[in-house]
Amino acid sequence: MVDPKVIRTVRRYLSVLRQHNIPATGLVVYGSHVRGTARPDSDIDVLVVSPAFDSDRWSLDRELWRLTLKVDTRIEPVPVGQRQLLEDRASPLLEIARREGITIDADDSAAMSEEEGVRHTVSFLPWLKLAEAVEVGDVVFWPYPDRRDYFPVSSSLEAQLQRIFGSYVDVRGTPTDELTVVSFCADPFKDLSDEEADRISELVRLLAFSVMAGNDYYPQAGGYFNATFFQHYHQRFHPGSLWVAPDTRRRGGRTLHGGYKHGELKFTMPLQTVTPFKARPNQPLIQALANLWKQTTADTAAIRQAIDWYFLANTDSDSVSARTEVVMMASAFEALFQVQDERGKKEALMVLLPVLFAPCLADEAERTGIDGRRGKKPWKIWWMDEFYWLRNKIVHGGKIDRGRMTWTFEEHLALAALILSICVKLKLAQLSLYTLTQEDESRADCLDFFVADGNLSEDKWFQAMRKASSDRTRQKFLEHLKGIIPAPPTS
Numbered sequence: 001m002v003d004p005k006v007i008r009t010v011r012r013y014l015s016v017l018r019q020h021n022i023p024a025t026g027l028v029v030y031g032s033h034v035r036g037t038a039r040p041d042s043d044i045d046v047l048v049v050s051p052a053f054d055s056d057r058w059s060l061d062r063e064l065w066r067l068t069l070k071v072d073t074r075i076e077p078v079p080v081g082q083r084q085l086l087e088d089r090a091s092p093l094l095e096i097a098r099r100e101g102i103t104i105d106a107d108d109s110a111a112m113s114e115e116e117g118v119r120h121t122v123s124f125l126p127w128l129k130l131a132e133a134v135e136v137g138d139v140v141f142w143p144y145p146d147r148r149d150y151f152p153v154s155s156s157l158e159a160q161l162q163r164i165f166g167s168y169v170d171v172r173g174t175p176t177d178e179l180t181v182v183s184f185c186a187d188p189f190k191d192l193s194d195e196e197a198d199r200i201s202e203l204v205r206l207l208a209f210s211v212m213a214g215n216d217y218y219p220q221a222g223g224y225f226n227a228t229f230f231q232h233y234h235q236r237f238h239p240g241s242l243w244v245a246p247d248t249r250r251r252g253g254r255t256l257h258g259g260y261k262h263g264e265l266k267f268t269m270p271l272q273t274v275t276p277f278k279a280r281p282n283q284p285l286i287q288a289l290a291n292l293w294k295q296t297t298a299d300t301a302a303i304r305q306a307i308d309w310y311f312l313a314n315t316d317s318d319s320v321s322a323r324t325e326v327v328m329m330a331s332a333f334e335a336l337f338q339v340q341d342e343r344g345k346k347e348a349l350m351v352l353l354p355v356l357f358a359p360c361l362a363d364e365a366e367r368t369g370i371d372g373r374r375g376k377k378p379w380k381i382w383w384m385d386e387f388y389w390l391r392n393k394i395v396h397g398g399k400i401d402r403g404r405m406t407w408t409f410e411e412h413l414a415l416a417a418l419i420l421s422i423c424v425k426l427k428l429a430q431l432s433l434y435t436l437t438q439e440d441e442s443r444a445d446c447l448d449f450f451v452a453d454g455n456l457s458e459d460k461w462f463q464a465m466r467k468a469s470s471d472r473t474r475q476k477f478l479e480h481l482k483g484i485i486p487a488p489p490t491s
Helices: 004-019 061-068 082-087 092-100 156-165 194-212 285-292 298-313 323-336 345-356 379-396 409-432 438-451 460-486
Strands: 027-029 044-048 075-081 102-107 120-125 135-136 137-142 179-184 233-236 247-250 253-255 364-368 374-378
Touching: 004 027, 004 061, 004 102, 004 460, 027 092, 027 253, 027 285, 044 120, 061 075, 075 082, 082 092, 092 253, 092 298, 120 156, 120 323, 135 285, 137 194, 156 233, 194 233, 194 285, 194 298, 253 409, 285 298, 285 323, 285 409, 298 323, 323 345, 323 379, 323 409, 345 374, 345 409, 364 379, 374 379, 379 409, 379 438, 409 438, 438 460
Parallel strands: 044 075
Antiparallel strands: 027 044, 027 102, 120 179, 120 233, 135 137, 137 179, 247 253, 364 374
16 A cells, blocks of 8 residues: 555656656656555655657656655656657566556546555456346455446546456457456455455355356256356556556466556457356355355365366366366366275266265166166266266277267266256255255256256257156155055054
8 A cells, every 4th residue: 555645745746847847748656655665764766757758768867856856855766768668578677667556647637536545456257247246255246337336436446447347348349348346345445465366266166156057058048157257357456547567377477468558458258258148146055155165174175176177177168178178077076076086986976976866866777888887877877987988088098989979078068067066066955055946956856867868959958857847746746645644554
């Protein structure tokens, strides 16, 4: 946080420069006062920006220093050309100023107030449109601009948010008109610590799972969201700042990309996030996961890791192959059922999966599995048999004979996402953290009918749902009859 008195001092200095015909277009404050490490006697480091300094940087240097005597002798001015500030990537000083500096623009009509020296952070998901706000403990996801009333802000802060969000454009190049903001309820635009930013990132994954667990895979025209919708950004800023310096990951560290003004750098919506639907999170599900995250148990670690793999495997990005997604989804099942260290992972999964689905309807089939062994098992177990065979072929090498497969690659990936999301809900219900909805129970009940013999389609999905509903109703009716009809006397 910068002392507002320092900002006012620098603004007075800019005013004095212009009164003495120094053609400064703005100042950039950087150094200890911006980083929050300044002492009372620390220098005030300032870049004096002017197009005139691109051709003759030092002719006015003495005058810049002389004019500090009229304002504050702690000011240490450094002249820099306007083009040089944008284009010079060789100067460490300019890189630091672009990364951390506060820009005070002489032509900025939105004069900064007492809050101008305060650094803020806005966390947001530019490609996600939420139907409603979602509170998770002390954090809230809220639709912007629909719910701007959630956290009323000053005009200068609102202007800065619009300046930031204007860099995120749809596939036609138009700034996105709706997005999702993530805030701490007590201080919505506080300057986040790394730990707070990491916590928000983890809650984003929970939000993603609570939305994606309700995906309609069949029909394909239904509500559908992938992990790419949940790309999120943490942007630090000062009200009135015109500059942005994003950083990106690389092996061994990060790379800073400085020297851009807001609006010059554009981030385009990925095509796989184009949808007419707004996301409707399963609020009881995200609350259940958040409550589980407070615990330090083996189940917490298992579900957390499973959701991480699920999130990575469901981006729909063309840069991630279907083979890689199969391996990641298999890892999600291994994590959920805690069989990562088992030698026979497939066999363990085929034993544990029907145990979890024990309360649900099942449809068994006698057939020969992909490895040549014959048996009678529920169809979801036959699917796991083939899915894990496919995973092993990918990981360990070997020809994948698609003629032997009951389900296509695409069907395997859709079923893996569907079945894993049901498994997580069943696990949470076992832990008394979540109450299954009628929709959850119907999805779990219909799986075997839907999976049977492959050839998945919209019609088959609806037929499976109707059959599961009919069978469940008949089962409940028979159980009711057993309760009211006395058992025959025993001799």
